[in-house]
Amino acid sequence: MLVLEKLMFLPVFVLFINLFVSGLIINVIQLLLWICVRPGSPWLFQKLNYYLLYVLWTQIVFIGEWWSSSTCAVLTDDDTWSKMGKEHAIVIMNHSFEVDWLMGWMVCEQSRLLASSKVFIKKSIKWIPIIGWAWQFGEAVFLERNWEKDKVIMGKQVKNLGDYADPVWLLLFAEGTRFTPAKHAASVEFANKSGLQPLQHLLLPRTKGFLLTVEHLRGKFPAIYCATLAFNCKEGATPTLKNMLLGRRVIGEMLLERIPLEDVPENPQEASKWLYENYHHKDRMLDAYKREGAFPSADSFGKKHHFQGPIRSHFRPRRLWSVIIMLTTSYITLPPVLYALYALFCSGIVNVLIAVSLVLAVGYALYKLVALTRVSKGSSYGRSSPEKKMS
Numbered sequence: 001m002l003v004l005e006k007l008m009f010l011p012v013f014v015l016f017i018n019l020f021v022s023g024l025i026i027n028v029i030q031l032l033l034w035i036c037v038r039p040g041s042p043w044l045f046q047k048l049n050y051y052l053l054y055v056l057w058t059q060i061v062f063i064g065e066w067w068s069s070s071t072c073a074v075l076t077d078d079d080t081w082s083k084m085g086k087e088h089a090i091v092i093m094n095h096s097f098e099v100d101w102l103m104g105w106m107v108c109e110q111s112r113l114l115a116s117s118k119v120f121i122k123k124s125i126k127w128i129p130i131i132g133w134a135w136q137f138g139e140a141v142f143l144e145r146n147w148e149k150d151k152v153i154m155g156k157q158v159k160n161l162g163d164y165a166d167p168v169w170l171l172l173f174a175e176g177t178r179f180t181p182a183k184h185a186a187s188v189e190f191a192n193k194s195g196l197q198p199l200q201h202l203l204l205p206r207t208k209g210f211l212l213t214v215e216h217l218r219g220k221f222p223a224i225y226c227a228t229l230a231f232n233c234k235e236g237a238t239p240t241l242k243n244m245l246l247g248r249r250v251i252g253e254m255l256l257e258r259i260p261l262e263d264v265p266e267n268p269q270e271a272s273k274w275l276y277e278n279y280h281h282k283d284r285m286l287d288a289y290k291r292e293g294a295f296p297s298a299d300s301f302g303k304k305h306h307f308q309g310p311i312r313s314h315f316r317p318r319r320l321w322s323v324i325i326m327l328t329t330s331y332i333t334l335p336p337v338l339y340a341l342y343a344l345f346c347s348g349i350v351n352v353l354i355a356v357s358l359v360l361a362v363g364y365a366l367y368k369l370v371a372l373t374r375v376s377k378g379s380s381y382g383r384s385s386p387e388k389k390m391s
Helices: 002-036 042-067 076-084 100-110 122-128 131-137 146-160 181-194 208-217 241-245 268-292 321-345 349-373
Strands: 071-076 090-093 117-122 141-143 169-172 223-231 251-260 312-314
Touching: 002 131, 002 321, 002 349, 042 100, 042 131, 042 241, 042 321, 071 076, 071 100, 076 146, 076 251, 090 100, 090 208, 100 117, 100 169, 100 223, 100 251, 117 122, 122 131, 122 141, 141 146, 141 251, 169 208, 208 268, 223 268, 321 349
Parallel strands: 071 251, 090 169, 090 223, 117 141, 117 169
Antiparallel strands: 071 312, 223 251
């Protein structure tokens, strides 16, 4: 079995070489556009950068949609489904597994705005070649996890998103980190000390970033999409990036409720309470999913839900664009790279060592990419004072 797994990684290794080389080319073009186009026309820069980001991100979505045949169905009402991808929205999603972000991207691709998705992300990722550099040019919001510094950065960058002409989704993992037993224990301890009701399947959300985001986007973004993501592990594989790279199908289901942003109270204390209630709602939905194997119907939510009719499972077929882009970029990048490696291997011991070093470097980069997504590699949440971490 171990031998088969290693063999399965060989084509992934080739795909990663293509991602690395094409990504570097895209980064260089982005840099040139940033220097030459953005100062004169931010709108034109955003338009051109959209297509560059799409070429890059769709190569990663290809792993989910085509390589592993993974799926993510959206359970919502018809009215919400018709608006997805046609309006600005803040997406509040739970963060329980290492491929939550990839499932989110697959839903973005279904909604035709993969390259318009924005995210809050750790500043340490900012300087990672290809992905980190692309996020910089894509105007992602990088955070240092120091509120005095972050509130200035967030205020400026989030406010700019409201000026985008085309629809933008801003993904917010309000928990601030991925779920682990240690982090959950810290969350429960903090809830008990603060007089809050602890959550069973989630961490308590952090409110400061949410309040600042809503403050700057109120009147510019019409809606919040409350997204609760669960995985069907009976019919699909455990939701890990390694399983998807090995071609194992992961099945996600996302319960999505569209909430008008104006429904969030303007008073900070009331808005914080609203966010806590939102996460308690998510927790109840996840509990029902774990018990019943499905999310509840809209009839069982009570009077406070915002569904405009019955909940149905919506899913748009995967598009061929990711396949076309993967084949095109591979045709451009792989022949010269493989020929160069072949020439090095056939031209003396020094060049062989150089070729081996390059191959090992790419392999190490792929390993670090997988390791980066693991739950165990999350933040220090739960290993230090919970009072400091939960704000």
